[in-house]
Amino acid sequence: MKRFFATRWGPITAGAVIGVxxxxxxxxxxxxxxGVCVACFERDIAGALGLxxxxxxxxxxxxxxxxxxxxxIAALIFREFRPRGxxxxxxxxxxxxxxxxxxxxxxxxxxxxxLRLAGGDLNALLGLAGLALGIGIGVLLLRNGFTLxxxxxxxxxxxxxxxxxxxxxxxxAIFQPIFGDGLAIFQSEKGxxxxxxxxxxxxxxxxxxxxxxxxxRFCTMGSLRDVILMGDTHLIGGIGALVIVALVTNLVLGAxxxxxxxxxxxxxxxxxxxxxxxxxxxxxxxxxxxALAGGCPGRQLFMSGEGDGDAAVFVLGMITGxxxxxxxxxxxxxxxxxxxxxxxxxxxxIYGQVAVLIGLVFCLVLGLTARxxxxxxxx
Amino acid sequence: xxxxxxARGLSCPQPALMTRNAVRATxxxxxxxxxxxxxxxxxxxxxxxxxxxxxxxxEEGGGYRLVLSK
Numbered sequence: 001m002k003r004f005f006a007t008r009w010g011p012i013t014a015g016a017v018i019g020v021x022x023x024x025x026x027x028x029x030x031x032x033x034x035g036v037c038v039a040c041f042e043r044d045i046a047g048a049l050g051l052x053x054x055x056x057x058x059x060x061x062x063x064x065x066x067x068x069x070x071x072x073i074a075a076l077i078f079r080e081f082r083p084r085g086x087x088x089x090x091x092x093x094x095x096x097x098x099x100x101x102x103x104x105x106x107x108x109x110x111x112x113x114x115l116r117l118a119g120g121d122l123n124a125l126l127g128l129a130g131l132a133l134g135i136g137i138g139v140l141l142l143r144n145g146f147t148l149x150x151x152x153x154x155x156x157x158x159x160x161x162x163x164x165x166x167x168x169x170x171x172x173a174i175f176q177p178i179f180g181d182g183l184a185i186f187q188s189e190k191g192x193x194x195x196x197x198x199x200x201x202x203x204x205x206x207x208x209x210x211x212x213x214x215x216x217r218f219c220t221m222g223s224l225r226d227v228i229l230m231g232d233t234h235l236i237g238g239i240g241a242l243v244i245v246a247l248v249t250n251l252v253l254g255a256x257x258x259x260x261x262x263x264x265x266x267x268x269x270x271x272x273x274x275x276x277x278x279x280x281x282x283x284x285x286x287x288x289x290x291a292l293a294g295g296c297p298g299r300q301l302f303m304s305g306e307g308d309g310d311a312a313v314f315v316l317g318m319i320t321g322x323x324x325x326x327x328x329x330x331x332x333x334x335x336x337x338x339x340x341x342x343x344x345x346x347x348x349x350i351y352g353q354v355a356v357l358i359g360l361v362f363c364l365v366l367g368l369t370a371r372x373x374x375x376x377x378x379x
Numbered sequence: 380x381x382x383x384x385x386a387r388g389l390s391c392p393q394p395a396l397m398t399r400n401a402v403r404a405t406x407x408x409x410x411x412x413x414x415x416x417x418x419x420x421x422x423x424x425x426x427x428x429x430x431x432x433x434x435x436x437x438e439e440g441g442g443y444r445l446v447l448s449k
Contacts, residue, residue, distance in 0.1 A: 006421055080417050142396065150388030153441060217418050222391060229392060230399055234425060294390030
């Protein structure tokens with residue numbers, strides 16, 4: 001079994017399992033085409049803590065907690081828990097921030113882009129094309145010598161900090177304390193944040209995915225990066241399996257419940273907009289930031305469960321980015337559809353558009369200037 | 380003469396990329412690659428094997444030493 005996960009069937013298995021479980025989470029209550037979305041769910045957590053006050057996206061998503069703790073359990077069982085850190089934490093924090101802003105301009109992380117496609121949302125094609133271009137730019141920078149430098153082994157306690165934070169979040173999710181009139185913990189009463197599967201189901205799915213993804217190194221960004229950079233197809237089967245299995249699961253759920261889970265169109269898609277330029281542009285930024293940081297948002301959570309403090313800093317950057325995105329009106333607004341007719345195309349405000357451009361400049365400057373000679377040494 | 384690649388502490392995909400560059404720049408080896416995570420160990424070994432090299436893995440100092448030969 002240990003070998004199986006290391007073969008190309010490992011990522012395919014992880015993708016297929018996510019492809020079944022994510023639509024099931026929608027069946028159990030999560031927003032449509034959002035069975036799992038790392039960016040959206042971290043944004044909801046930011047809202048629940050009051051870091052932003054958008055009332056429709058506030059909920060402590062147990063899936064995120066499960067991802068970290070599931071990866072932690074797998075890493076402990078298989079002796080891969082390696083506390084480490086110290087590789088350009090501030091740069092990683094800012095990359096996480098801009099990755100989140102780009103994702104929220106599109107309205108989803110790479111995982112949700114794949115799940116949106118499996119639900120028939122053709123806007124996801126623009127997002128995925130942008131993601132590929134962003135990763136392609138990242139590959140050029142990597143070939144040019146970009147590096148965030150080395151991490152160092154750290155005392156065990158450092159590796160437990162992020163799982164500990166997630167444990168604290170889990171307690172807040174379970175007990176839902178209110179710290180005062182009009183204060184946290186916030187919980188949406190309408191909108192996507194009010195739609196969620198039962199806590200235990202969400203947590204269990206998160207743990208299963210976290211465990212599997214840690215074993216198989218499942219990474220959406222890495223899938224594309226490795227093909228572009230080295231012609232390495234080890235990971236890419238995972239994202240293919242995710243889309244195909246999620247599509248089939250959506251069709252089965254649609255037939256079983258009489259509610260459409262798949263609807264091929266650009267318009268009228270759940271929690272999405274059809275501003276093609278910004279679906280594309282937002283994900284160029286996200287893809288580039290993920291490539292420079294060495295992992296998609298899911299993978300950053302799994303690595304933080306393995307004890308990687310730098311990945312944890314990226315995650316905290318993403319949560320901060322989500323707070324800024326909603327406080328500064330940067331996130332894409334969904335399309336307005338009235339009686340089945342498109343009334344107004346959504347997308348980011350002018351502030352969101354400028355934020356994407358600032359993010360791209362930041363990533364390019366960092367990518368071109370953060371270089372070290374890491375050539376092999378002959379002896 | 381042994382070529383040494385020290386990829387400890389580096390994020391994906393740098394260990395794999397350094398390994399690939401080393402095998403492409405070396406005629407016969409051996410090449411010694413040091414990594415500190417299982418992910419890097421597996422990635423570097425996969426890349427080297429794909430380029431037609433044989434890989435011997437041993438644990439060393441909390442990480443792994445890969446000896447590539449051809």
